Amino acid sequence: MIRSRLPIVALSILVLALASACEPGDTRSAMRPATNGSMNGSLTALMEARGLSEADVVAALKTYTPTGGRDEYVQFASGGHSGQVFAIGLPSMRMLKVIAVFTPEPWQGFGYGDETVDLLDSGNRNGKPMRWADTHHPALSETNGDYDGKFLFINDKANARVAVVDLRDFATKQIVTSKLIESDHGATFVTPNTEYVIESAQYPAPLGGTYAPIEDYDEKYRGAVIFWKFDREKGRIVPEESWAIETPPYMQDLADAGKRASDGWVFVNSFNTERSWGGSEEGNPPMESGASQNDMDYLHLIPWRKAEAVVAAGKTETIAGMRVISMETAVAEGLLFFVPEPKSPHGVDVAPDGEDIVVSGKLDTHATVYSFTKLKGLIDQQKFDGKDPYGVPILPFEESIRGQVEIGLGPLHTQYDADGNAYTSVFIESTVAKWSLADLQVIEKIPVHYNVGHIAAAEGDTVSPDGKYLVAMNKWAIDRFNDVGPLIPQNFQLIDIAGDGMNLLYDMPIPGGEPHYAQIIKADKLAPWDVYTPVGLNVLTDEVDPNAVTGGEERIERRPDGVHVFMTAIRSHFKPDVIRVKQGERVHIHVTNVEQAKDATHGLAIGSQNINVSLEPGKHANISFVADEPGVFPLYCTEFCSALHLEMAGYMLVEP
Ligand code: K7E
Ligand code: CUA
Secondary structure (H helix, E strand, O other): OOOOOOOHHHHHHHHHHHHHOOOOOOHHHHHOOOOOHHHHHHHHHHHHHHOOOHHHHHHHHHHOOOOOOOOOEEEEEEOHHHOOEEEEEEOOOEEEEEEOOOOOEOOOOEOOOHHHHHHHHOOOEOOEOOOOOOEOOOEEEEEOOEEEEEEEEEEEOOOOEEEEEEOOOOEEEEEEEOOOOOOEEEEEEEOOOOOEEEEEEOOOEOOOOOOOOHHHHHHHOEEEEEEEEEEOOOOEEEEEEEEEEEEOOOEEEEEEEOOHHHOOEEEEEEEOOOOOOOOHHHOOOOHHHHOOOOOEEEEEEEEHHHHHHHHHOOOOEEEOOEEEEOHHHHHHOOOOEEEEEEOOEEEEEEOOOOOEEEEEEOOOOEEEEEEHHHHHHHHHOOOOOOEOOOOOEEOOOOOOEEEEEEOOOOEEEEEEOOOOEEEEEEOOOOEEEEEEOOOOEEEEEEEOOOOEEEEEEEOOOOOOOOEEEEEEEEOOOOOOOOOOOOOOOEEEEEEEOOOOOOEEEEEEEEOOOOOOOEEEEEHHHOOOOOOOOOOOEEOOOOEEOOOOOOOOOOEEEEEOOEEEEEEEEEOOEEEOOEEEEEOOOEEEEEEEEOOOOOOOOEEEEEOOOOEEEEEOOOEEEEEEEEOOOOEEEEEEEOOOOOOOHHHOEEEEEEEO
């Protein structure tokens, strides 16, 4: 490929502009070479040697972040099958942290000490440990429809679970799951003040985890939308204050909460209104074609504030411990309405003003723009086009929409910028289409590589999107990276949307599971802790642990329930460092990192016991286990904390 050579003058201007943008006294600018002929010469030579075009160099200058530099945005991406969340800096596309959520994660000691084992177990289904998850949609907590940087929620599609991550320490605090539903997908989405975290079922099943033959699909199988009540003060979901609405056995898909004009409403897509359940060997069409017969599926409209009042009035039944508004009650009380949506819709994305609701059909070429004013008007006038088989009123399609945008083949998800534009991912075409909300016309398309699923723009699903950056989350990478065998990473592509056009800046392989959605928050909205204070904090209770240990109080106590070791960790020793127990005794280690210096993290591992906890400064952890095998087990610090880190070790002696 022939690449254009960057003219020397343009390059000099770029370098000059960059240098002048630096603060006086900035050590980085002081270290930058002067702009002179020889540098221009060497840059040109470098470009030639690496085969870089002018566009490549511009992209590099827009993303390169020198040592010590900070990113302007943080992207929280679902980790897909990893069951975790990836925090990525933008525009550098540097991975900042893999946040352990639903699956064990050794570095964070997640799943190898009492607190996190209990936390993971709180997500067990039918008493069975679930040690993987299929995370899909992260949702940052919001205040007045804007990200507030306090909490992050994420769902596990496979096992119908929802987790709460506290952004003060980027750590998972809670996992909730309800036997009401067996899978979820329209999760997690929050109401504009994070009153509720929404989780809707995907694959219908008898509610409450009971059995019914699949031939009874129409009568016995159901979907549901769960409204998990969030207590912001406590930073936890309150299951007892949560509730759900029963829905027909269509496959409820993505959801979005109304905002501004549509505040108080929730919108949930569905597909498979055909109620196909497969059975290709039993004379039925396979699910994928059975579910694609109808021209229209139904967008579900739910006024959640009104529903909340119906719950408060006690008009619910309890299934699997969850208060549920039955479909019958929902219809009678005006809590559930349908409006047709073209062929196998996927994304539903409410525009910043809350007035436009954009739905894209996977098997359609349009994005359909519903007008909330029109929807609300039709509901108020009770102007319906009949009912579905379950008695849910259906609004007339033509009178509900403001228009349709001819997007291309396989539109999926939509995001917004600050200038009245929408961006829709186009899966089959492998493009992102930018279009105008005002006149519903496509402005530009950019190819992406390949098979784009979700896209995320900076704060692009809030009431005040930033524009600037968009990340295309591509399912296939094919030829973008060095080959690593048949299982190939996904590809996050950073796109500059700041100017009039869209420009591809950077490819980032995502090698840990298939991410679905992500949200991108302005970094200065996050205020994470440097260390845990006060010393001895139990990071799951947010309080000083009753067994926290201070310097000088280290000891070993024998109690009826076993041997209690009260231990401190400080550079560069554990105290006590020798633990003597008898075979069969239960051991309880209570260990506190008594340091308050940033980054002075220790880890406590004991060989052959499956024990490893991370001890960030100030953190307390509890570990309990039965010393069932006699032997000599070294214990040691797993973080290279000081020059004498290797000496930060000890022994557990289990006497036969
Ligand atoms: Cu992959 Cu939102 Cu689960 Cu679309 S979803 S791509
Ligand atoms: Cu403490 Cu290494």
